[in-house]
Amino acid sequence: MAKNEEDKLINDVTNKEYEHGFVTDIESDTFPKGLDENVIRGISAKKEEPEWMLEWRLDAFKVWQTMEEPDWAHVKYKKPNFQDISYYSAPKQKPELESLDEVDPELLDTFKRLGISLDEQKRMSGVAVAVDVVMDSVSVKTTFQDTLAKKGIIFMSISDAIKEHPEMVKKYLGTVVPVKDNFYSALNSAVFTDGSFCYIPKGVNCPMELSTYFRINEEGTGQFERTLLIADEGARVSYLEGCTAPQRDENQLHAAVVELIAMDEADIKYSTVQNWYPGDKNGLGGVFNFVTKRAVAEKNAKISWTQVETGSAVTWKYPSTILKGDGAVGEFYSIAVTNNYQQADTGTKMIHLGNNTKSTIISKGISAGHSENSYRGLVSISPNAKNARNFSQCDSLLMGNTCGAHTFPYIEARNPTSHIEHEATTSKISEDQIFYCNQRGIDTEKAVALIVNGFGKEVLNKLPMEFAVEAQKLLEISLEGSVG
Amino acid sequence: MLKLKNIKASVEDKDILKGLNLEIKPGEIHAIMGPNGAGKSTLSSVIAGKEKFSVDAGEIEFEGEVINDLAPEERAHKGIFMSFQHPIEIPGVTTTNFVKAAVNAKRVAEGKEELTPGEMLRLIKEKSALLELDRKFLSRSLNEGFSGGEKKRNEIFQMAMLEPKLAILDETDSGLDIDALRIVANGVNMLRSPERSAIVITHYQRLLDYIVPDFVHVLYDGRIVKTGGKELALELEEKGYDWIKEEIDNK
Numbered sequence: 001m002a003k004n005e006e007d008k009l010i011n012d013v014t015n016k017e018y019e020h021g022f023v024t025d026i027e028s029d030t031f032p033k034g035l036d037e038n039v040i041r042g043i044s045a046k047k048e049e050p051e052w053m054l055e056w057r058l059d060a061f062k063v064w065q066t067m068e069e070p071d072w073a074h075v076k077y078k079k080p081n082f083q084d085i086s087y088y089s090a091p092k093q094k095p096e097l098e099s100l101d102e103v104d105p106e107l108l109d110t111f112k113r114l115g116i117s118l119d120e121q122k123r124m125s126g127v128a129v130a131v132d133v134v135m136d137s138v139s140v141k142t143t144f145q146d147t148l149a150k151k152g153i154i155f156m157s158i159s160d161a162i163k164e165h166p167e168m169v170k171k172y173l174g175t176v177v178p179v180k181d182n183f184y185s186a187l188n189s190a191v192f193t194d195g196s197f198c199y200i201p202k203g204v205n206c207p208m209e210l211s212t213y214f215r216i217n218e219e220g221t222g223q224f225e226r227t228l229l230i231a232d233e234g235a236r237v238s239y240l241e242g243c244t245a246p247q248r249d250e251n252q253l254h255a256a257v258v259e260l261i262a263m264d265e266a267d268i269k270y271s272t273v274q275n276w277y278p279g280d281k282n283g284l285g286g287v288f289n290f291v292t293k294r295a296v297a298e299k300n301a302k303i304s305w306t307q308v309e310t311g312s313a314v315t316w317k318y319p320s321t322i323l324k325g326d327g328a329v330g331e332f333y334s335i336a337v338t339n340n341y342q343q344a345d346t347g348t349k350m351i352h353l354g355n356n357t358k359s360t361i362i363s364k365g366i367s368a369g370h371s372e373n374s375y376r377g378l379v380s381i382s383p384n385a386k387n388a389r390n391f392s393q394c395d396s397l398l399m400g401n402t403c404g405a406h407t408f409p410y411i412e413a414r415n416p417t418s419h420i421e422h423e424a425t426t427s428k429i430s431e432d433q434i435f436y437c438n439q440r441g442i443d444t445e446k447a448v449a450l451i452v453n454g455f456g457k458e459v460l461n462k463l464p465m466e467f468a469v470e471a472q473k474l475l476e477i478s479l480e481g482s483v484g
Numbered sequence: 485m486l487k488l489k490n491i492k493a494s495v496e497d498k499d500i501l502k503g504l505n506l507e508i509k510p511g512e513i514h515a516i517m518g519p520n521g522a523g524k525s526t527l528s529s530v531i532a533g534k535e536k537f538s539v540d541a542g543e544i545e546f547e548g549e550v551i552n553d554l555a556p557e558e559r560a561h562k563g564i565f566m567s568f569q570h571p572i573e574i575p576g577v578t579t580t581n582f583v584k585a586a587v588n589a590k591r592v593a594e595g596k597e598e599l600t601p602g603e604m605l606r607l608i609k610e611k612s613a614l615l616e617l618d619r620k621f622l623s624r625s626l627n628e629g630f631s632g633g634e635k636k637r638n639e640i641f642q643m644a645m646l647e648p649k650l651a652i653l654d655e656t657d658s659g660l661d662i663d664a665l666r667i668v669a670n671g672v673n674m675l676r677s678p679e680r681s682a683i684v685i686t687h688y689q690r691l692l693d694y695i696v697p698d699f700v701h702v703l704y705d706g707r708i709v710k711t712g713g714k715e716l717a718l719e720l721e722e723k724g725y726d727w728i729k730e731e732i733d734n735k
Contacts, residue, residue, distance in 0.1 A: 431536070436572040438556035439532050439565075440586035440642065441593065450585055454576025454625070 031088040037061065040190055043088050047159045047193070050166060060179045060189030067183045070316075073345035074374040074406055077314045080253050080288060085222040087191045144208065152201040155210055158226050161197035168199060172230055176259035176294045176322070184255040184290045184316075188224045192257070195225035200235035200266075209464055211240040222253040229259070231266035231301075238269040240467055251313060252277075252287045260295035262303055264325060268295065269304045271463055272319075273471050276311035278478075283341025283370075286313025293317065299325030299354070306462045308471040309336040309346060310478040318376065320349035323357035323388075330359040333459040335471075337452075337478045338371030338403070347377035347408075352388040352418070361392040364456045366475075367403035368482035374406040381418040388418040396426045397455050399448070399482050427455075449476035485510050485681050486531070486650055491542035493523075493530045500526040502706030503542070508650070511678040515692055515717060516685045518703035519725045524685045525569060527703065528654045531683075532566040533559050546650070560586075561593035563649030567639040567656050574626040579638060580608060582626045583645050590646060611644040615671050632659030640671040647675065651682040657691040669694030689717040702728055 031042060040061055044054040069079055148155050154165060162169050179189040196212045212227065231237055241258075254276060262268045270293075279286025289312035295303040305319040321330030332348035350359035359379065367373040379390045396405035407424055429451050437447030452475050453460065460468050486508040493501040500523045508514055518524055529537045531544060533556035543550050551559055574582065587607070588598040599607065612622060615637050627635050636656050643651055653672065657665055672682065672695050684695055692700070692714060700717045702710040704725070709732050710716065720728075 430572075432572050433574055435534050435556060436568065436574070437585075439560055439568075440582070440646070441557050441560035441589040442585050443555075443557045443589070446585065446589065450577055450582070451574055454574055457576035 029088075029090045031086050033086045034083050035085070035087055035191065039087050043191060043193055046088060046090075047162070049159075049162055052166075052170065053162055056173070056179075057190050060186055061191075063180045064183070064186035064190055067180070067186055069183050073316050073376070074372060074408070075314050075316065075343040075345050077251070077288065077343070080251065082187070085253060087222060087224070088193055090193075147208075148206075151204050151207065153204060153206055154197065154199040156197055158192075158195040158197045158228060161228075165197070165199070168230070169197065169228065172228060172259070172261060173226075174259075176261060176296050177257050177292050182292060185257050185292045188226060188255050188257045188292070191222075192224045192226040195227045195256070196229075197227075198229045198237070198239065200231045200237045202232040203234040204232075205235070206237040209238050209240055211242070213242045222255065224254075225256045227256070227258040229268065229270070230261045231263060231268050233263045234265040235263075236267040238464060239271070240464060241270070241272045242275070242467075242470075251279075251285060254287050254289050254291070254312075256291045256293075258291070258293040258319075260293075260303060262295065262297045262301035262328075264299040265301060266298070267302045267304075269306070270295070270319070271306040271467060272308065273463075273467055273474065274307065274309045274311050274315075275474055277313075278311050278342050279313040279340065281340050283313070286342070287311065288313060289315045289317060291315075291317040293319035294322065294349075295320070295330075296322045296324050297328035297330060300327040300329075301325060302329040302331070304331040304333070304462070305348065306333045306459065307335070307346075308456075308459070308463070308474065309334065309344060310474050312344070313342060315342075315344040315346050317346045318348055320351065320378075321359065322351045322353065323359065323385075324353045326354040326356055328354050328357045330357070331462075332359075332361045332363070332377075333462045334362070335364045335366070335456040335459045335475070336373055336375075337366045337475060338368070338373040339478055339482050340369040340371060342369075342371045344372070345374045345376055347375045349378040349380070350390060352379075352381045352385040352390070355384075355386040355388075357385055357388045359388075359390045361390070361394075362458050363392075363394045364459055365394070365396045365405050366399070366452055366455065366479070367396070367405050368399040368479055370402045372404045372406070374408060376408040376410075378410040378412070379420055380412040381415050381420070383414045385415050386417050388415065390418075390420045392420075392422045394422075394424045395455070396424075397452065398426065398428045399479070445476075445480060448479055448482065452476075452479060485547060486683075487543070487545040488531075489543045489545065491530065491544065492540045493526055493537050494540055495526065495537050499540075500537075500706055501530065504703075504707055506701070506708060508681050508683065510649075510681055511676075512699065513676070513682045513684060513695065513697045515697040515700045515714075516683060516703050516708075517687065517689075517700060517717065517720055519729070522703045523706045524703055525654060528566055528652045528683070528685060531559075531650075531652060532556055532564060557589070558593075560646075560648075561590055564652070565643050565646055565648030565650070566652040567636070567643060567654060569655040569658065571627045571630075571635040571639055573628045575628050577626050578623050579626050579641075580622045583608065583642055586642065587645055607645065612641060614644055614674060615641045616667055617641055633661060633664035636660055636668055637664065637671075640668050644671055644675060647680075649680055651675070651680070653682060653684045653686075653695075655685055655687065657686055657688060665691065666694060689721040692717045704728060704732060 040057050177185050179186050200206050260268050276287035276289055297303045303321045309315055323330050330350050336344045336346050338344050348361055361377055363375045365373040365375055375394045381388045394407050398405055409422055411420055413420055433451055434444055434447050453472050460471060463471055488504055488506040491501050491504040516524055530539055539552055544552050584604055591598055697714055700712050701708045710728055
C-alpha cells in the first residue's frame with residue numbers, strides 16, 4: 001500500500017472511532033449537581049406535573065435511599081457518585097413549537113448528523129417512521145403525531161402523557177417494573193425526566209414504525225428516561241430505539257426504565273440500537289448503561305425484543321418478558337459487541353406463568369480487545385405453567401486472546417411438562433477465514449465485518465429494514481482496529 | 485506473467501521451498517505434480533501471500549512487479565486467484581454476499597464503480613449457469629455443509645466472477661466425482677484465453693485430460709526437478725515418482 005494511502009486509511013479509521021462524538025452547542029437549562037427531595041420537587045415543577053406524580057417520585061426516592069447498588073454482574077467499574085450528577089438538563093427553546101421550522105437549527109443539525117432528518121421524514125410517504133427525540137432529559141419533538149392520532153394511537157413524550165392522559169399513566173406506570181424492583185429502577189422512578197409514551201388501541205395495527213432517539217449532550221448529566229408502551233387487545237406495533245452520546249472523559253450515567261404491556265392477542269416488537277459512547281481505547285470515559293426493560297404478555301400476546309448493543313463502557317441490561325397469559329410468546333434476539341475495555345453483562349429473563357407459553361432466546365456476543373462480554377439469562381417455568389417451551393442459543397465470538405466471553409444461563413423448571421433447550425457455542429475468527437477473504441480481495445477490516453455480520457445474521461434479520469443497514473455499519477465501526 | 489526466481493520459503497522454521505524457479509507466460513497452463521510433502525501447497529500459498537509462509541529468499545514477480553511485500557488482497561486485486569484445496573466455511577454469509585463483496589472490492593481497487601445490484605445479479609446468473617449452480621445454492625452460507633464437489637464448484641464460480649489473470653487451482657480435483665470434475669474443468673476451460681494463465685496443482689493426471697496443460701512440472705523436495713509436456717503426466721501416472729526421487733537423490 002502506498003504511504004499516503006496508508007496514512008489516509010489510518011486517519012479514516014482513527015477518526016471514525018466514534019462518529020457520534022460531537023457536542024451540540026445549544027443553550028441549555030441544567031440543574032446543579034446533586035440529589036435530594038428538593039431536586040425531585042424541582043423536576044416535577046419544571047414538568048408542571050400533577051401532585052400524584054410528585055408523590056410517586058418522592059416515594060420512589062425514599063425506597064431508593066434504602067437500596068444498595070447491585071454488584072452481582074460480571075463487570076468492574078468505579079461506582080458513580082450520585083451527588084455528582086445533574087438530574088435535569090433541557091435544551092432551552094420556545095415552549096410551544098408550531099412546526100419544525102421553529103426548532104433550534106443547531107438541534108436539527110444534530111439530528112441530521114445522527115442520521116435522522118426530521119423534515120425529511122415528515123415528507124416521506126409510504127413507509128414512514130414516527131420519531132420522538134429525547135435530548136438530555138426532555139423530549140424535543142414527536143413527529144407524525146397527527147397521522148397517528150387519526151387511528152387513535154397516542155405517541156408522545158411521557159411528560160405530555162402525564163398531563164394529557166394521567167389516568168392511563170397512573171394505571172400502568174410501575175406495574176411491569178415496580179419502583180423497588182432494583183436500585184436503578186427506583187432511582188429512575190424518582191428522577192426520570194422524559195421518555196416516550198405510546199398507546200395502541202384495540203385491534204389497531206400501527207401503520208408505521210415508532211421510534212425514539214435518545215441523546216446525552218450536556219456534560220455531567222445523567223439520563224433517566226422512562227418508556228411506557230401499551231398495546232391493547234389485538235393491537236400490533238413495532239418500536240425502535242436508538243441512542244448516542246458525545247465523547248467525554250468522564251463516565252455518564254444512563255439508567256432507563258422501559259415497560260411494555262401487551263394485552264390479549266397483542267404483538268409488540270421492540271428494537272434497540274444502543275450506541276452510547278463506549279469510552280476511548282484505554283477505557284477512559286464512556287456511558288454506564290444500567291437499564292431495566294420488561295414486558296408483560298397477556299393471553300396469546302407476543303413480545304419480541306431485538307437489541308444491537310455496541311456502545312457504553314458498562315452495560316447492565318436484561319430485557320425480559322413475563323409470559324402471563326396462556327399461549328403468550330416471548331422472544332429475545334441480541335447482538336452485543338464489546339471492544340477495547342468495554343464490559344457488557346446482558347441477557348434476558350423469560351418468566352413462564354401461563355400454559356403453553358413459548359420463549360426463544362438467541363444471543364450473539366462478540367468480544368474484542370480487552371473487553372468482557374457476558375450473557376446472563378433466566379428461564380423460569382412456574383408450577384402452574386403447563387407445556388411451556390423454551391429454546392435458548394448463546395453463541396460467542398472471540399477476537400484475539402485478551403478478551404473474555406461468559407455465559408450464565410439460569411434455568412428454573414418447576415413444572416414437569418415443560419420443555420427447555422439450551423445450546424451454546426464459542427468460536428474464534430480464524431486466520432484461515434481472514435486469509436480466504438483476503439485472497440478474494442476483501443481486506444481484513446471488511447473481512448471481519450463480513451464474518452461478524454454472518455455470525456449475527458439471525459439477529460440482524462429480525463431488525464426492521466432501515467435499522468438493519470445502520471446496525472451492520474455500526475458493527476463494522478465498533479470492531480475497527482480489533483484485528484492486528 | 486509470473487516469474488518465481490529462486491524462491492526459498494519456510495513455515496514455522498521448516499524449510500519447504502528450497503530454490504524454486506518457474507516462469508509462466510500469458511495464456512499458458514502449467515501443471516505441478518509431485519509426491520506428498522514436496523511443497524505443492526506451500527507454493528500456492530506463497531504466491532497468494534499467506535502470512536504464515538515466510539519467503540526467505542527470491543523474488544515473486546507478477547507482470548513485471550515484485551510482489552513479495554504485497555498483502556494477499558492486493559495480489560488478488562492484481563488478478564491472482566487461488567482455488568483452495570480446502571475451501572473455508574463462513575457461517576451466516578451467503579455465497580452471493582461473499583462474491584458481491586469480493587467483486588466490488590476488486591472493482592474499487594481498480595478505481596471502478598461498484599456494480600449496481602442489478603448488474604451484480606446478472607453477472608451472478610450468467611456465471612452460475614456456466615457451473616450449473618442452482619439459485620438455492622447461492623443463498624446458502626458459504627461452504628457450510630457443502631459437499632466436496634459443491635465446494636470446488638463454488639471456488640470455480642468465484643473464479644469465474646473475478647476473472648483473474650492467474651488462477652492457481654490447488655488440488656481442485658480432490659474429492660470430485662467424474663461429473664463434477666467435468667463441470668469444474670469446463671468452467672476453467674471457458675476462462676482460457678491468450679491473456680490468462682493457470683497453475684494446476686494435482687496428484688492425478690485425470691484432471692489433465694480435461695484441462696490440458698502446456699507444461700508439466702515435477703516438484704520434489706522444494707524444487708522443480710523435471711519439466712515436460714503433457715505426456716510427462718501420463719508417464720508419472722504409470723511409473724509413479726520413485727524413479728524421479730532416485731534420479732535426484734542419487735545425484
